[in-house]
Amino acid sequence: MSRPVVEFWFEFASTYSYLSVMRIERAAQAAGVDVAWKPFLLGPVFLALGWNDSPFNIYPPKGRYMWRDLERLCAKEGLPFRRPSAFPRNGLLAARVALVGVEDGWVAPFARAVMTANFAEDREIAEPAVIREILVALGLSDAEIMARAQADANKLALRCQTERAAELGLFGAPSFRVGEELFWGNDRLADALEWARRPGALA
C-alpha cells in the first residue's frame, strides 16, 4: 500500500508560503505523509480574479495586518524574518528552477534556501546570481540546472502547472490538496496532513 500524499502548491513571492515551505517536510514526515511539491505562479491566478498586484498591496489594511501577523508567526515558529524591501518579488526564475528540483529530488532544500533569501535575508530572488549561489551551496551544478530551467519545455511545464492551479480552484498560496480536497493557507497545513491520513483518503 502506498503512503498518503499531500500536494503542496506554493509561490516564492508569497509570505505565508514562506512559513509552509520551512515547516512542511518535518510536519509531513511526522505524519507519515509524502509531499508532492507544486511550485506555481500566483500572478496569473490573481489576474484572473482582477488583481494586478498582491492583494496585500491593493488593500492596505490587509497588508499592514499581514506583515505584523507574519512577524508574530515567525517568532512563534522560531523562523528568522526580515521584512523584504521589495514585495512581491518576482518568483518566476526560482519556480522554474524548483520544477527541475522536483524532477531531481532537491526541491525541498532549494525552496527553503530561496525563501530564506527572500524573507530572512532580503535578497533579490529574481537575480540569477542569487539562485546560482543557492544551487552551488547545495552542491548542485548551477550552469546545467539554469540551462534546464530556462529551456522551453520547462517554461511550458510551469505555465501548465499554473493553469492547472486555477483549474483546481486555487486562489492563493500556500494551498494543499489531498485527493479532491483543497486546503488554503499555512494555517491549514495540519488539517491537510490529517485529511491525508484518513482511512480511504486515497480512494
Place this chain on the structure above:
Amino acid sequence: MSRPVVEFWFEFASTYSYLSVMRIERAAQAAGVDVAWKPFLLGPVFLALGWNDSPFNIYPPKGRYMWRDLERLCAKEGLPFRRPSAFPRNGLLAARVALVGVEDGWVAPFARAVMTANFAEDREIAEPAVIREILVALGLSDAEIMARAQADANKLALRCQTERAAELGLFGAPSFRVGEELFWGNDRLADALEWARRPGALA
C-alpha cells in the same frame, strides 16, 4: 489585578464569525480571559475597501472554498451547519440588539442563538419576528429590548462602533484585539487568548 481581556469583533452575517461566536466563551474561560463583545457591521468596512458585497460572492473561487472549509470546520468542532439559502444576510437588527445585550450581560447566548438561526437553521435573521423569538426563548422582554435596540442612541452607538472598527485597521470578521495587537480570523482565536495571557499584555 484585573483579568486579561480580549475584544471580540464579529458580524452576524459572517461565516467564520459563526465559528468564533460558538467557541469563544468556553475557550476564553479555559484561558482565564474575559471577552469584550464588539458587534459591528462589515458592510461599511468592505465598502471602504471597494467591495459592495461579500468577497466570497465577488470572488467565486474564494466563495466555493469557504463553504467547503466551513463545512469541514463545523464537523471538526461538532457544530451544526446548513448552508444558508441567502448570503450574506443583513445583520443590522441583530447587531443593534446585541449592543443592548452587551449592556445587559446576555450578549453571548443571544449571539449564539442568532448564529445558529443563520448558519444551522437557515432562518432569516433580518426578520424582527426571528429576533423576538430568540429573545423570548432566552427569557428576555422582547418588546422592551426591541424598542431600546431601535432607539436613536443605540443606532448611533452601532454606527460609532463600526467606524471604530475601520479606524482600528479591521478589514474582516471575526477579529480579536488584545491591547494594540490585532488578530484576524477564527483561526487566530487561540493565539489571541495566548497573547492576552502574556505577562505585561495589559500594560
